[in-house]
Amino acid sequence: MASVNLFSGMVARSWSVSGGGVDGRVELNHNTVTGWHALALDGLDVPGTEGTCHALSSPARLFFDVGGRRGTVTITPSMGSFAYSCRFGDGEVVREDNERSPDPSAASASSRAGPALDIRVPSAAAGLDAAGKRVVYYVIRSRIAASGRTNSVHRRFRDILAAYDAVQAAYRGTPLAAALPAAPSRSASCFVDHFAPAFIADRRSAPPSPSSAPWSTPRAADNGDPPRHARSPPEQSGKRP
Structure with missing residues (x-):
């Protein structure tokens, strides 16, 4: 308990x-x-x-x-x-x-993580959300190593953080919490232009990739939020370039 x-x-x-x-x-x-x-x-x-x-x-x-x-x-x-x-x-x-779940520090822990994925954020573009607000959508492209299957979705940065928070909530207070990668950086001053190319490029390349971090956690596939984040259509169905 x-x-x-x-x-x-x-x-x-x-x-x-x-x-x-x-x-x-x-x-x-x-x-x-x-x-x-x-x-x-x-x-x-x-x-x-x-x-x-x-x-x-x-x-x-x-x-x-x-x-x-x-x-x-x-x-x-x-x-x-x-x-x-x-x-x-x-x-x-x-x-x-x-x-x-067995102890994540065991040698076989990697075999209990989510599927081996190659996740990249190749591009980002400004668009409008359902309320007509101008926002930035990041293209997240994933590839399952075993099958070669690929998938691409558009996500806002806050969607990535929400998926990460859901994984943290699922493991909080358990031994598995120690296996979580560092949380994605949330620092973004209101005085920073979120649409500036340099700012967007920095978020795309910031290590560790926030989009792939939840998948490196043992038994991540048992938590429904990362799969929904990576595979389902975006909740915001507004206009995008």
Whole structure:
């Protein structure tokens, strides 16, 4: 039952369960600062699980059902920290998905990372988002080494940061957190011209590549956010050159 301190911010936890021949993955999102929490089952919100649990609150118990069997996710505040646990069916303790992964420091850790990808940011261009605001879209081109399959998407820099934050939230408070690469730089003064060619070129080439960093984390493929970031159409469907 991994715990995090009350200043951790957004934390994500997941558990995989089976009941009545049905498999399900329950996901908890909890902001340790604001106290907000909610459950999702296979990506869909679980009604009645949204609420708050602060450092001085009583334990919060959130219920879900899979295959006709009841499960409970519990958030337990204790001495400036929060612990998370899940029980299913007849009270069986379910291990977190992250706890099922071997030690990332082991020699074979690289084989448990996401697929071997060659990710590049070959270009960027200014465009308009859905609200008509002028923004910069970066072209992210990925290639899977094993199959040679390629894919290209347009993403704003904040989309890259959001995917990285989601991976951090999933591993926060677990041993896997130590395997995360350094966070992408977020420094951008309001006095800097974000459309200047030099500024855009600097973001494209800044090491480590923020677009590839989440994929170098063990079991990154088990977190839904990097795949959505790399493969799905951009959320902003505005005009682009």
